[in-house]
Amino acid sequence: MQYDTVIHGGTVVTPYETFRADVGIAEGRIAAVAERLNGGERRIDAGGRLVLPGGIEAHCHIAQESSSGVMTADDYYSGSVSAAFGGNSCFVPFAAQHRGQSIADVIATYDGRAAPKSVIDYSYHLIISDPTPAVLEELPGVFQRGITSFKVFMTYDLMNIGDGGMLDILTVAKTHGALTMVHAENNEMVKWMNRRFAAAGLTAPKYHALSRPELAEEEAINRAVSLAKLVDAALFIVHVSTRGGAEIVRREKLAGTKLFAETCPQYLALTRSDLDRPGMEGAKYICSPPLRDQETQEGLWQHIRSGTFESVSSDHAPYRADASGKFLNGMDAPYPKIANGMPGIAMRLPYLFSEGVAKGRITLGDFVKLSSSNAAHVFGLDRKGAIAPGFDADIAIWNPEETRKVTLDMQHDNMDYTPFEGNEITGWPELVMNRGRIVVEKGTLKGQAGDGRFMARKPVDTGAMPGHRAVEFKIAAEFGQEIAP
Numbered sequence: 001m002q003y004d005t006v007i008h009g010g011t012v013v014t015p016y017e018t019f020r021a022d023v024g025i026a027e028g029r030i031a032a033v034a035e036r037l038n039g040g041e042r043r044i045d046a047g048g049r050l051v052l053p054g055g056i057e058a059h060c061h062i063a064q065e066s067s068s069g070v071m072t073a074d075d076y077y078s079g080s081v082s083a084a085f086g087g088n089s090c091f092v093p094f095a096a097q098h099r100g101q102s103i104a105d106v107i108a109t110y111d112g113r114a115a116p117k118s119v120i121d122y123s124y125h126l127i128i129s130d131p132t133p134a135v136l137e138e139l140p141g142v143f144q145r146g147i148t149s150f151k152v153f154m155t156y157d158l159m160n161i162g163d164g165g166m167l168d169i170l171t172v173a174k175t176h177g178a179l180t181m182v183h184a185e186n187n188e189m190v191k192w193m194n195r196r197f198a199a200a201g202l203t204a205p206k207y208h209a210l211s212r213p214e215l216a217e218e219e220a221i222n223r224a225v226s227l228a229k230l231v232d233a234a235l236f237i238v239h240v241s242t243r244g245g246a247e248i249v250r251r252e253k254l255a256g257t258k259l260f261a262e263t264c265p266q267y268l269a270l271t272r273s274d275l276d277r278p279g280m281e282g283a284k285y286i287c288s289p290p291l292r293d294q295e296t297q298e299g300l301w302q303h304i305r306s307g308t309f310e311s312v313s314s315d316h317a318p319y320r321a322d323a324s325g326k327f328l329n330g331m332d333a334p335y336p337k338i339a340n341g342m343p344g345i346a347m348r349l350p351y352l353f354s355e356g357v358a359k360g361r362i363t364l365g366d367f368v369k370l371s372s373s374n375a376a377h378v379f380g381l382d383r384k385g386a387i388a389p390g391f392d393a394d395i396a397i398w399n400p401e402e403t404r405k406v407t408l409d410m411q412h413d414n415m416d417y418t419p420f421e422g423n424e425i426t427g428w429p430e431l432v433m434n435r436g437r438i439v440v441e442k443g444t445l446k447g448q449a450g451d452g453r454f455m456a457r458k459p460v461d462t463g464a465m466p467g468h469r470a471v472e473f474k475i476a477a478e479f480g481q482e483i484a485p
Contacts, residue, residue, distance in 0.1 A: 001032065005024075006023070049397050052367075060314055061317045066340075075117055088432070089394035094127050095126050121384075126142060145456060149178060154166075170227060186219045189219070198336075228259070234260070236260040238313075271297070275291065350427060352371065377461065396433070
């Protein structure tokens with residue numbers, strides 16, 4: 001067979017195996033994986049390197065306005081470039097609906113932002129903040145196009161859709177095989193805490209972490225799971241930041257609930273003490289849910305090792321530390337008026353490799369699952385996330401021995417800071433390939449704006465998860481009244 005490219009001499013890593021092999025690529029797909037492959041118009045020497053599936057970043061905010069009108073610093077060019085330098089070959093940012101918008105207008109807006117600029121393949125998670133009957137009627141068309149996941153909020157007044165709205169969304173999602181993602185924090189708990197702190201004059205950045213209690217996340221996760229179980233719909237809990245929240249996820253998975261979840265590097269690398277930096281420096285570390293403590297970090301690592309989480313995602317929310325981002329409401333704004341979120345799309349995988357694989361917390365197979373293959377499976381990217389014949393040639397070649405000290409210029413984004421500044425990292429992606437095209441090679445960008453393609457995704461696959469059938473529906477059926485959830 002004729003190959004466009006042969007990667008030879010490397011160690012291929014799958015979720016369950018690590019072995020020496022060559023990889024042959026033809027027409028953007030992996031054509032062969034064998035002990036030795038000859039030929040290839042281009043031969044890439046991967047000796048002493050790891051050959052992994054390209055990362056899939058499934059939680060990031062790119063060219064997206066917040067509900068308060070703040071635009072993220074990264075567009076689809078800078079965001080995709082930063083992702084690629086961090087070992088990613090595909091990403092799935094959010095397309096956010098705000099109150100009063102039609103879904104057709106939202107998708108058209110994001111198509112215009114993404115298609116001309118992204119250097120890697122992309123899809124969208126749709127954010128629903130206004131689930132009117134007209135909006136619910138639009139959703140089946142979105143699913144048919146291959147946008148098979150969307151996100152809802154249980155906090156923020158301009159985004160929170162309430163329990164009834166969630167049940168409506170979950171029901172439509174179940175009917176069409178879509179996956180509902182949820183930001184789970186108890187809105188009333190947070191608002192009550194904010195009023196208490198404001199009354200006491202406690203408005204510095206450090207009080208943000210205290211204003212969003214662990215209990216607010218844990219209660220909301222439990223409630224979101226209960227709502228999903230009532231209608232037996234698949235649910236994905238984003239950015240779990242607490243041990244209690246992770247324990248709920250673990251327990252419900254063991255019970256067979258159709259449940260998925262993630263955590264993020266910032267909850268492993270940083271603590272609430274970072275918000276107490278001098279002046280307004282702590283504002284850089286405001287995110288929601290907030291940073292916790294070292295004991296929580298240790299608990300989250302235990303859950304990563306034991307398989308509670310499908311992925312470790314960046315939740316890249318790039319707001320610059322100036323009037324265009326964090327300080328839109330003034331340089332001395334109280335913490336509720338400071339933009340929520342931190343950058344991290346380029347550091348997600350290097351941090352996870354360094355702190356996870358290099359320090360013996362997780363295996364190479366775990367890293368592949370958490371960085372790529374699980375996201376491909378959960379979010380329906382059925383041609384990605386594996387090094388096997390027939391899959392897209394989305395490949396990242398890693399040097400497991402390379403060490404670096406993190407600096408801002410290594411991020412290749414539009415930000416003016418990185419929360420990982422100064423971290424010592426072991427392990428780095430040297431080459432990233434998307435559908436056989438080299439996007440990044442040894443620190444040089446080779447990809448171009450518009451190279452990335454929109455990826456239509458398959459319905460969610462809950463596999464052998466038995467799910468939950470509410471007893472009330474069973475009893476109603478016995479009475480001859482079949483009520484579909």
